[in-house]
Amino acid sequence: MHRPPPGEYRTVSTAGEPFRAFVPAALPPLPPIDWNPALRRRFDDALVALGRLDAVSTLLPNAALVLYSFIRKEAVLSSQIEGTQSSLADLLLYEIDEQPGVPVEDAQEVSRYVAALEHGLARLRGGFPLSLRLIGEMHAVLLDHPQGRGKTPGEFRRSQVWIGGTRPGNAVFVPPPADAVADCLGDLERFLNDVPESTPPLIKAALAHVQFETIHPFLDGNGRIGRLLIVLQLVHDGLLREPLLYPSLFFKKHRPLYYELLNAVRLQGDWERWLDYFAEGVEQSATQAVATAKQLLALVDQDRDRIATLGRSATSALAVLQALQRQPVTSAAALVKATGLALATVNRMLVQLVDAGIVSELTQRQRDRIFSYRAYVDALNAEL
Template sequence: MHRPPPGQYVTLSTADEPYQAFVPAPLPPVPPLAWTPALRRRFDDALVALGRLDAITALLPNAALLLYSFVRKEAVLSSQIEGTQSSLADLLLFEIDEQPGVPLDDAHEVSRYVAALERGLALLRGGLPLCSRLLCEMHAVLLDHPRGRGKAPGEIRSSAVWIGGSRPGNAAFVPPPVDALPACIAAFERFLNDDPEATSPLLKAALAHVQFQTIHPFLDGNGRIGRLLIVLQLVADGVLREPLLYPSLFFKTHRSLYYELLNEVRLRGDWERWLDFFAEGVQASAAQALVTAHALLALVNADRDRIATLGRAASSALVVHQALQRQPLATSTALVKAAGLTAATVNKSLGHLSALGIVAELTQRQRGRVFSYRRYVELLNADLPPAAA
């Protein structure tokens, strides 16, 4: 179904030429969405997949350890969509003050995504609703790195931006002008908080993502904040207890279509194709996350059984093994702190884990050795495309 564009174009001009900026109409869409049986099934399948993923939070005793790694997968993937080249291993190395295989700025930028999500969750769980203040605080954290500090971190933009092209006059898309931002953001906040009417959580997440990207309230980082908003919305509305979903894997795999469908909403009001794509992405991402979760937990349980054969050494080795699930690339010094054991005990345990083939040393040096929970890292990376893909 094709509608008029869900908003209006306003004509503006620079010193050299006129151009048109798009101001989106408030959500929900008017006229109402056309819910075909196929689209309803797509949303039903997505909700079932999310329910299964969320269930592992309660059913599996160590599922919380997955959160550390899954949040970092989403950070890497969302940042790769924007052009950074950091892999998951690069991020994990950066977090333990080791040299990643990419420029430090790339790894630093991805690490701020993790910090921004943690900040948003803390504010949400502290009672702040999803609102511009929460998004601005996340944005301030996201852009707290050398490349971002000159791009007004934490502030709604006070100048025009455009997407594609060298200037507004030849851009592929120009978001709302500065004077339209307060009304756009106020209406967006009301929609997020079910004012004037409630919207089902998954539909709300789908619509809000497009609207946020269209408003483009910041000078930089809009794509990453917009993708963070998907998972935060699902947590805020109780669909997920923890942000275990990493939807950017689907968006990165289908990046051209992702951008095309966002644009089709703005140009032709084609919400239904976007909704179908979004729900398919959520279903696929949730199903993949569940497969990865079960594979990781099966590995952990099998390795725990092997460690139990160590006899008296098993107790300390299990504590180190537990620490490695939270941080699968770690220095021996970091493991001493995480495990609460002496350096001598940790090093003996690492020797046992290495002999069992569970842990591999990545460095050949006497001090500051880096160890990898090898198969755990391999499973985490199994569904990740190359950074440059």
């Protein structure tokens, strides 16, 4: 279906140069989405895949430990879309106060993404609504690092921004002028909360993501907050009990198409192609997450059986193994904190786990050594 752009262009002037800024119309789209049979099937398949993923959080043992890793995986992927070089191993090293293999600023940025998502989840579970205030709070957490503090963390922008180009006059896309941001965000907040009408959660997530990125309400961090909101809203609306989905894997793999389709909505009102892409991404991401979760838990079961043969050491070694699922790149000091075991006991267990081929020592130094639950990390890194 050919439809006009879902909004209007306003002519604005900065430094004497006129340009056109796009102000999106409120959701849901008008005219309505063309729900052809293929698009309906795509969303049906995505919902089935999400249901299987949601079951992981209740049917698999130690799902909370898998969740810890999956949140970090999404943080790494979403940040890589924005240009950071940090890997999952870099983030895990940073979290135990070790030097990552990339500039520490990159690892800091990824770590703040994790903190922003965890803050949002905690607030929702405490009864706080999915709201502009919550989005602002998460943005403040996201930008709470030296490079972010000059970009008005937690505050919606009061100046013009643009995407691509050197100025609004030659930009690829110019979001709404600052004086239109509050109204656009108010409309989006109402849509997220099913006012004036209810929208199925997965469709809502797809539409709201485009709208948020089009409004571009912050000076920095819009892409990461926009992708974070996808998972947060699916949890809020009950499609997922836990944020086990990492959609940024699909977006990163198909990054040029991701940006092309966002622009196609703004320029041509082509919601259908975006919705098809989004639903495919959710289906693939959810299916891969289920497979990875099962692979991780099968690995742990296999290693637990091997540890059971260690005799009197088995109980302490199992405690270390459980801690390694939460922090698969770690140090003896971090394991002492995680397990409550004495340092001498932890060191003795690490020697046994290295000898058993379960753990690898990464640093080859006498003190402050770093260890990796290598097979676990490799499984998490398989698609990165």
